[in-house]
Amino acid sequence: MVLTIYAVLTFTFFLIRLMPGNIVDVLVFQYVMEGVPEKEARLMVSALIGYNMSEPILVQYTNYITNLLKGDLGYSLYYYRVPVSSILGRAVPWTVFVLSIGLTISFVLGVLLGMMMAYRRGGIFDGIATIVGTVLSAVPNYIIGLLLLFTFTMTFPIFTQGLLGGAYDLRLKPGFNWPFIISVLQHGALPIITYVITGMGSWMLRMKANTISVLGEDYVVAAEARGLKKRRIAMSYVGRNAVLPLFTRFTIAIGYMFGGSVLIENIFTYPGVGYYLSFSVTSRDYTLMQGAFLLITCAVVISNFIADLLYSRLDPRIRLE
Numbered sequence: 604m605v606l607t608i609y610a611v612l613t614f615t616f617f618l619i620r621l622m623p624g625n626i627v628d629v630l631v632f633q634y635v636m637e638g639v640p641e642k643e644a645r646l647m648v649s650a651l652i653g654y655n656m657s658e659p660i661l662v663q664y665t666n667y668i669t670n671l672l673k674g675d676l677g678y679s680l681y682y683y684r685v686p687v688s689s690i691l692g693r694a695v696p697w698t699v700f701v702l703s704i705g706l707t708i709s710f711v712l713g714v715l716l717g718m719m720m721a722y723r724r725g726g727i728f729d730g731i732a733t734i735v736g737t738v739l740s741a742v743p744n745y746i747i748g749l750l751l752l753f754t755f756t757m758t759f760p761i762f763t764q765g766l767l768g769g770a771y772d773l774r775l776k777p778g779f780n781w782p783f784i785i786s787v788l789q790h791g792a793l794p795i796i797t798y799v800i801t802g803m804g805s806w807m808l809r810m811k812a813n814t815i816s817v818l819g820e821d822y823v824v825a826a827e828a829r830g831l832k833k834r835r836i837a838m839s840y841v842g843r844n845a846v847l848p849l850f851t852r853f854t855i856a857i858g859y860m861f862g863g864s865v866l867i868e869n870i871f872t873y874p875g876v877g878y879y880l881s882f883s884v885t886s887r888d889y890t891l892m893q894g895a896f897l898l899i900t901c902a903v904v905i906s907n908f909i910a911d912l913l914y915s916r917l918d919p920r921i922r923l924e
Contacts, residue, residue, distance in 0.1 A: 713806020
């Protein structure tokens, strides 16, 4: 795990510096567009961010690793003197909030519908659900997000808060009070619905395939021959074994959750990790980019490790002697 994280952060460190342009050029361009002479703008930017682009890249890398070992992710180059840890610390809870709800709902609905499709395979329900699941798993999530944004904020103005962006109404005081809770739900409703719709299709199709495979196992046939109730067979014998491979994918998806969804959070201007990652790439904010990539890498690697441990507990057949 440690070697994987180190390899990824090293690769991303050098990769983002090979990208064309840098934070100084981005900020200078903004000042020039406002009428400031380029030479004067470049001096202003260099003094403002205090970042020396002429410093050898190996020196930058050594300083980055040294500060990282001290727990220092550095300061954002675009947001003047704001710690990267502070920016990501504010963004992570909102990403986890919408994605955890969306991921859980899509997983539960996908598993239930997938089992129903398997038990009713060849019927009308199975045919319609298969088409719906295939379409939902094939359509990009940002397309669904744009359709929802247009439908529920303009055509049927139910979630008009979605046009304002943010995680809640800034005029409200954060806390456990109904106005704040309602505002948070209004701002997060469309991203959550988008994640549910786009994630449910793949869970449905995978659960259907796994259930059909399990239905042909000998222990299921033996349970039916013993006269056990169909509900018990479906839950204890079929469903439990069919959902095991999906559980691994679900655990890994939790790790990817910390990266947010770059396009969805940008469409709804939702201040999660994906939003700041996209902004850091656009503005060439190296330190913020590095912090976001490091967060996502650690979350994915750790979630894979946890999935391996839990899977051995759920399925005794793969435990090591």
